[in-house]
Amino acid sequence: MPGVDVRFEKLTKHYGSLKALEKFTHHFDGGEVHALIGKNGSGKSTFVRMLSGATKPTAGTISLNGAPVNLDTPKAALSAGVVTVYQELSLVPGLSVAENIFLGRLPRRCAGGLIDWARLRQRAAGLLNDMGAGDIDPLQKVESLSVGKQQIVEIVKASSLDPKVLVLDEPTSALASSEVSQLFELIRTLRARGVTIIYISHRLAELPQIADTVTALRDGVFAGSLPIEQATPKDILDMMFGDLPPLNRPARRLTGPVVLEARRVAAAPWFDDVSFALRKGEVLGIAGMLGAGRTELLHGLFGAREFDRGAVLLGGKDITHCSLLERKKLGLAYASEDRKQAGLSIDHSIHTNLVTASCRTIARHGFIWPRLERPFVNRQIADLHIKVSDPALPVSSLSGGNQQKVVVGNWLNTNPQVLLLDEPGRGVDVQAKRQIYQIIWEQAHKGLSAIVVSTELEDLAECCDRVIVLHNGRITAEFSDARIDPKDLYAATMPSVTTPNLREAV
Numbered sequence: 001m002p003g004v005d006v007r008f009e010k011l012t013k014h015y016g017s018l019k020a021l022e023k024f025t026h027h028f029d030g031g032e033v034h035a036l037i038g039k040n041g042s043g044k045s046t047f048v049r050m051l052s053g054a055t056k057p058t059a060g061t062i063s064l065n066g067a068p069v070n071l072d073t074p075k076a077a078l079s080a081g082v083v084t085v086y087q088e089l090s091l092v093p094g095l096s097v098a099e100n101i102f103l104g105r106l107p108r109r110c111a112g113g114l115i116d117w118a119r120l121r122q123r124a125a126g127l128l129n130d131m132g133a134g135d136i137d138p139l140q141k142v143e144s145l146s147v148g149k150q151q152i153v154e155i156v157k158a159s160s161l162d163p164k165v166l167v168l169d170e171p172t173s174a175l176a177s178s179e180v181s182q183l184f185e186l187i188r189t190l191r192a193r194g195v196t197i198i199y200i201s202h203r204l205a206e207l208p209q210i211a212d213t214v215t216a217l218r219d220g221v222f223a224g225s226l227p228i229e230q231a232t233p234k235d236i237l238d239m240m241f242g243d244l245p246p247l248n249r250p251a252r253r254l255t256g257p258v259v260l261e262a263r264r265v266a267a268a269p270w271f272d273d274v275s276f277a278l279r280k281g282e283v284l285g286i287a288g289m290l291g292a293g294r295t296e297l298l299h300g301l302f303g304a305r306e307f308d309r310g311a312v313l314l315g316g317k318d319i320t321h322c323s324l325l326e327r328k329k330l331g332l333a334y335a336s337e338d339r340k341q342a343g344l345s346i347d348h349s350i351h352t353n354l355v356t357a358s359c360r361t362i363a364r365h366g367f368i369w370p371r372l373e374r375p376f377v378n379r380q381i382a383d384l385h386i387k388v389s390d391p392a393l394p395v396s397s398l399s400g401g402n403q404q405k406v407v408v409g410n411w412l413n414t415n416p417q418v419l420l421l422d423e424p425g426r427g428v429d430v431q432a433k434r435q436i437y438q439i440i441w442e443q444a445h446k447g448l449s450a451i452v453v454s455t456e457l458e459d460l461a462e463c464c465d466r467v468i469v470l471h472n473g474r475i476t477a478e479f480s481d482a483r484i485d486p487k488d489l490y491a492a493t494m495p496s497v498t499t500p501n502l503r504e505a506v
Helices: 044-051 074-079 097-101 117-130 147-159 177-192 204-210 233-241 294-302 324-330 339-343 350-355 370-383 400-412 430-445 457-463 486-493
Strands: 006-015 018-028 033-037 059-064 067-069 082-085 165-169 196-200 213-218 221-227 258-267 271-279 283-288 309-314 332-335 418-422 449-453 466-471 474-480
Touching: 006 044, 018 044, 018 213, 033 044, 033 204, 033 233, 044 082, 044 165, 044 196, 074 082, 082 147, 097 117, 097 147, 117 147, 147 165, 147 177, 177 196, 177 204, 204 233, 213 233, 221 233, 233 486, 258 294, 258 449, 271 294, 271 309, 271 449, 271 466, 271 474, 283 294, 283 430, 283 457, 283 486, 294 332, 294 418, 294 449, 324 332, 332 400, 339 400, 350 370, 350 400, 370 400, 400 418, 400 430, 418 430, 430 449, 430 457, 449 457, 457 486, 466 486, 474 486
Parallel strands: 018 221, 033 196, 033 213, 082 165, 165 196, 283 449, 283 466, 332 418, 418 449
Antiparallel strands: 006 018, 006 059, 059 067, 213 221, 258 271, 258 309, 466 474
C-alpha cells in the first residue's frame, strides 16, 4: 500500500528573537519509518507541534503528496490524516481501554442515544487483535496497565483514526526492553499498511531496529539525512553535534575517602562482574544503552533487588545482605525514574511528600507532628527553590520540575551519604533540568556523593566528575573530568564507530 510523502519547504518558527526552527527543507518518503534526532533544543519539539497543528509556523509550507496543507489547528491536522502521539500520554486513567480508544467517538445505539457498550467492546477488541495487541483486555482500566501497555493503547487509539502520517514523540522513553519489542512490532504493522511514520527519539541504538532513514536537527537547522543502511555511529554523532567546543567546567581532584564500593556485582541477564568505587563528594554518572542494566544496578545498590553475586560496601562496611530499610538508615537514598509511581504520593500534600522518607526520624514517640516536620519542609523548599504557594497543596499541583525537586528534597531530609538518582531530568523542561543538576552539584560540594543514571548523555557530561559506561554486561569505558565529552559518551554506548553501518552493528 503506497504511503503519503511528507514535504517541508523552508519551515520556520521564531519566538521573538529565538529561532526555534529555521528554514527546514526536507521530504519523508511515504510508507517508511523516519527517525528524527537531535540534542536538547535542536527544534524537534517545535517541529512536532507544527506538524500536529498545535503551533503555527512563522513561515514555510507543509505538503502531503505534493499538495500544500494548512495545519493551523489540531483538528485540521487530524482532518489531513496527521496523528501525533506525544511523550506524555493523553489517556484517562480511570476509564477502560475501550473507552480511551474511542473517547469522543463512543458508538451509540441510535443518534443521540445511549452508548452501545457491547459494540464498543467488540470494536476495541477487534482493533487490538488486528494490531497484534490482543493480550490487552479492552475492559481493563488504563490505570492498571504498565506504562508500556499504556503506550500500546495510545498508538492503537491513534491507528483507529486511520492516520496517513503518524508522529511518535519519544515513544520508548519510559519503557522496559520487553515492552519496546512489542511497540516495535506495532510500528512495523502500521508501516506495512502504508502509514508514514516520523519517529522522534534520543535512543540512538534503537534506530537500526525500526527506522528506514535517520534525519538530524541541530540548533533549529537541518543537519543531514541518511538511509539507515548507510548511517555509521560517527555519521549520526556528527549530524547531531557538529564540532563541539571543549567543556570549560573545571576538573575537581577528589581525594576524600571511598564511601560506596561495588565489588564484582552481577545480576543476570543485565550485567556481570561490575566493580567501581565512589568517593565522598563525587558525582558518578552511569551511561549505557536500553537494557544495559543501569536501573537494575541502582536497585541492587539500594537493596530493592538482590545481586546474584558480588559485594557492596558503604563506608567500608559490607552491606551486601542488609535490607533496604537498613541501607536507608546507614545513609543510602534512591530517587526513582518514575516519580509518579514510585517517587511521590501524588494525591498527598507537598509537605507530606517532603518528609515521607524521614518521618520516622522526625517523629516523636512514634507520633507524626507536623510542627516538628515544618522546618525540614521549609528548608528544602528554600534550598531547592521549589515554587510553591502553600505546602499543604497536593504535590500534583506542581510542575514536573518542581515535583522532581520534591523527590530529591524528600531524600535530602534523611541526611544521606549517597544519593542514587535514576533519570532525574526525565519529563521536565530544560530550565528545570538545569536547576536539578545544579542542586546535585551543590550538594556534592557539601560532601554528598551521588550516582546519576541518565539517557541524556549531555547532562552526564555537564554534571558528573566521572562517567562509566555499561555495555554487554560490563563496564567498557570510563571518562573523567575535562575528558567527558557527549560525543565520546554516545560513541561508547553505541556499536563501534569503525563498523560499516549502524544496522549491521546492531
